[in-house]
Amino acid sequence: MWEYSDKVREHFYNPRNSGPLDAANGIGDVGSIQCGDALRLMLKVDPQSEVILDAHFQTFGCGSAIASSSALTEIIKGMTLDEALNVSNQDIADYLDGLPPEKMHCSVMGREALQAAVANYRGEEWSDDHEEGALICKCFAIDAVMIEEVIRANNLTTVQDVTFYTKAGGGCAACHEGIEDILAKVLTEHASDGEAPPPRPAGNTAEAPAPAAKMTLVQKIHKIEEVLESVRPMLQRDHGDVALADVQGKKIYVHLTGACAGCMMEAATLGGIQQKMIEALGELVQVLPASHMPVDV
Amino acid sequence: MKPIYLDNNATTRVDPAVVEAMLPFFTEHFGNASSMHAFGSQVGRALKTARAQVQALIGAEHESEIIFTSCGTESDATAILSALKAQPERNTVIITAVEHPAILSLGEWLEKEGYIVHTLKVDKRGRIDLDEYKSMLHERVAVVSAMWANNETGTLFPVEEMAEIAAAKGIMFHTDAVQAVGKIPIDLKRTKIDMLSLSGHKLHAPKGIGALYLRRGCRFRPLLRGGHQERGRRAGTENSAAIVGLGKACELALEHLSTENTQVRGLRDQLEQGLLSQITHCFATGDTRHRLPNTSNIAFEYIEGEAILLLLNKLGIAASSGSACTSGSLEPSHVMRAMGIPYTAAHGTIRFSLSRWNTAEEIQHVISATPPIIEQLRKLSPYWSNNGPSESLGTGFSPTYA
């Protein structure tokens, strides 16, 4: 049995705003019967202010799909359409005091229904570009499609690479066999395309790209800040954050805070940031937690 | 109201008499059966009794045909891998599409290892086609593995007949009888079945104990090598308490075999008819005329199984579902898919599996508690409006029966 929070249970047993909404002027139908979820979201929008006056849902799905739908309608009532479109999956999950990783796709569905309903209200076409695969990494809720896309986009060749880029495999490690299977599949396709990626030794830090023109320290720190800015949204999604602590030669020290600090993902997160730094700076650098800074500097 | 347990195909309550039989083997009879002293020989005798009790339940000709293992999964794996290792000139395994993951996942792995695995299809009632089966047998087939009873629908395969056909072609036959043993009469000495897997926790013995029946003369290679336990066919110091428990449970199962097929069957039928007659748009899945006496699997259309289970659970009723959500996968049960049950129904399948401890009052209670739950969830479903499946839905909702 799933470990559902009390909030999820409560919204499942007593769903808010369920059933048809006759006065609806924006309707979003999303889902896939194949994976056992389908959701119709109905909005009544005030044409002048674009405020959502009422929101109802009908859901075919499991306990958390029903609870997420109920939560979504509660969250967006009273918001303007633009405000509502900023509601993220994590917001829905947070509202419910969290969802099991296997169930995060239930809240994905809520957000898609919202986009579809707003598009419908505005007379636009909305197409579902979200493809979902079998759940591979249960620790971080990463599915096969996502892993495959990231492998292709970045020419990844090892499980460790995949962990750096997606987090998948960074927890209990039970999915490493599954990740290897996906890697093997993509690599075989590449090989048969006649454009096999150059083999890369597993486990090493990446080769530095061609040396770039030498940067001043100030330019370098600017670049470093840029890279950190680019990864912050991802960390913040998981309630974490990162800030620059110091740069000492080839060592970049950062403060990791919140959910990222000290967790088993810390090393993987730093590894991912390090990859990006190496690419941006054009030289081999090491990214380390601030706690590793030498004290007598 | 006390909780009502209708999930006996998942696991069963250990019979109090079994617990009682086991307890001394944690305390005064703690010896190792291999030891040369009195502590050991007491245990050795108890294992012998247990072996005879298992032998009696499945009608094996010889006591030495029973090998104790750690679970049904181990028995399944031992059987298939042994058949392949013992006959290196044969590289093909035949299974069915509705096997338990203990066989299916093993099959997927064997394919990766370079073996050939052929899967026998089932029809919409979950039955195999014997002619198709015959056409799949050839001299490279090492073993056929077909379950005696399906864990989700209770559907029985004609394994005795299938074993005859395989034997006539000199092919080994294994059956995963984890769900069948203790629920239907089995007399192996009158069959051509070479290997049979069973598991304690499905017949009121504890979890973590199983057995493999291995017909005398059937070529064999052990999975675990080490000490000489189980005549060198399964190394590792015997789990004596659990083996004693399995033996006792088999003795009790033999005594209650007629109860299963009268009382339990009667309650199951009452439950099924009670639900089907009160609720529209639902049906029993599987080969309902050839199935286990304790199992009823009902597909409630247009709603999702996990949601049904959560609401049943709130009322203290325990059952299980073939929906995707209960397993954390995105696909509904492979058994329902193999039978071609549409997704709108497959996600809403609920399995009720009874035991000899269920009572008529309990069944009555479930019959009256379930219809309001189905109605409540259908009210929430976009596939349903008023009293029937909804027709005026947007294009986004035309179900894909891929």
Ligand SMILES: Cc1ncc(COP(=O)(O)O)c(C=O)c1O
């Ligand atoms: C048909 C079937 N085979 C095998 C098993 C696995 O048995 P065990 O849990 O003892 O490994 C089960 C039980 O889940 C089953 O129903």
